[in-house]
Every structure is written in structure tokens, then in C-alpha cells.
Amino acid sequence: MSNHISDRNESILKRLIFHKSLLNELNMFFEEIASNGKYLQDPQIKSLDNIFRATQRLEKSCLDNQIDPLLTKLFENIAKCICSPSFIEIFIHSTTQENDNVGQRFPLHACTDYIHSHSADQQHKQCLLDIRRSLDRPFSQWLTQQSSSFPLWNHRMAAILRQLCFILTLSIQLNRYINLNKETFDYYCHLIESFVNILYSIIQIENTIHNKLALSLMGTLTSNLYTMTLSIQLEKYIKNK
Incomplete structure (x- = not known):
């Protein structure tokens, strides 16, 4: 559906x-996922991916004052899904598998893509802070433990890493002048340490230019390091690395 949107059929x-x-049905659907993970085992969940992509494209053509309050609620409910315990469980479990299934791809990719498409919207600042509070500890702990084994990662792992890294730094873009509390600052410092360690290791790889995984990781890590410099506290920390 999203690939066939044009001026003729947009309205x-x-x-x-x-x-x-x-929209009411979609909101109830996400409320169920956020509360108990319902529907994630339903193979029909992949059909929602097309609706999401179409929704994102259509929303971009709307003026801010034309956005339906139900769409704002939709964003909030998707954010709640990412903040839910089931999302963390899916992420951790997915990293141990060769392939993921549709129930894993939906929250890890479709939901995070939707959040990314609204990343510059000031009205979503609180949701992004909620996501950060939910993910920074488990993700930074996982990356600290797994960063040394990055040469064994596959492209699926690199894609998941990219999604979560960007979603964790979105809140910095919209809250750059707000000081981070000590706990949050420490989690970001752990991420920076892991990013730098991986980048140093990549530099040591021969023929890096032909290593697509290494290039993908470099793009993800360097762009997120730049975003973290938007925080004065993290900028000072990075300069001392």
C-alpha cells in the first residue's frame, strides 16, 4: 500500500x-501488546507493517495542526510497546538466534521505524525519555558484554543494533540542554566505551573497505557518537576518550 501512494489517491x-x-483498533492492539505481548505470535501481524509505512508517509504530508489526536495516542502506545518487558525479552532472545521471526521483527523493526519517522516532533519528547529510561540499562549491559564478539555478528544483528542505538539517542536531540542524571549519564558512558572499543577493533581489520558488516557498524556508531556530543556532559566525556 505504501508504495502506491500518489497525489491522485492520497486524500x-x-x-x-x-x-x-x-485508529481505535490499532490503539487497542498496541495496548494489548504493551501489557501482555498479545498478538506477537500471530503470523498475521506482518500485515500491519504495510499500514505503518502508509501511515508514516501520509502523516508527513499533514500539517501539525491536522494530525488527529488518535495518531498522537498511536505514537504513545507504540512507545509503550518498546518500553514493555516483552520488547527487552524479544531483543535479548533475538540476539541468540540465526534468524528472527515475524513476531520479533515487528517490534524490533516496524515499531522502532515508526518512532524514528517522528523523531523531530517536540510533542513526543516525553515518550522518547520513557523509551530511554526503559532501554538504556539492559541495552548498555548487553553491549558491554557482547562488544568484543562483534566480528561474529551477522547483518541482522547489525540492523537491530542500529535501530536501538538511534532510538536511544533520539531523546538527546530533543533534550540537548537538559542535564542527564548520574544514572543515565553512566549508561551512556558505557555505550560510548563499547562504541569506541568496537571502532578501534574495526580499524585493525584488514581490507575494512570490503567488509560490509564493519562499514555498517562504523556508520551506526560514528553517527550516534556525534548525536551524543549534543549533550554537553557527553561531549566532554567523549573528548577525553
């Missing part, structure tokens, strides 16, 4: 996708 699709009944 029709907006009426269809932004219909109150559909």
Missing part, C-alpha cells in the same frame, strides 16, 4: 487509514 487513503474506527 482517499487518508480517509481510509486515518478513520477513527481503524
